[in-house]
Amino acid sequence: xxxxxxxxxxxxxxxxxxxxxxxxxxxxxxxxxxxxxxxxxxxxxxxxxxxxxxxxxxxxxxxxxxxxxxxxxxxxxxxxxxxxx
Numbered sequence: 001x002x003x004x005x006x007x008x009x010x011x012x013x014x015x016x017x018x019x020x021x022x023x024x025x026x027x028x029x030x031x032x033x034x035x036x037x038x039x040x041x042x043x044x045x046x047x048x049x050x051x052x053x054x055x056x057x058x059x060x061x062x063x064x065x066x067x068x069x070x071x072x073x074x075x076x077x078x079x080x081x082x083x084x085x
Contacts, residue, residue, distance in 0.1 A: 004039070004046055004060040011060055017041040022053040033062075 004011040019036035020028045028038075028045070037051035039062055047054035048062060 001065045002041065003063045003065050004041060005063060006046075006058055006060045011046065011058065012042055013065075014041040017062065019048075020045070022051075026053070 002014050002017045004014070004017075018040040019031055019033045019038075020040055021031045021035055021037045023029045028040070037047065037049045038054045038057060039046050039048055039060070045054065045057050046060040047057040048060065050059075
């Protein structure tokens, strides 16, 4: 699972994303995360770098999330909050 985080918080959570960059012909093409300037998720393109090719897209950070780890963290927080009172 992936979380996209923008300037104002979490933009969305997605099961899959596709990492993209512009080809010489200025078409979006799939690439590795390391090569990517943008990410395609939820039918929308988000910029990951300052590339002028994606200047009109919202800029985000992409975080890969392990659901089990995240749920364990939430459970620990709930347990801690329950013991405060």
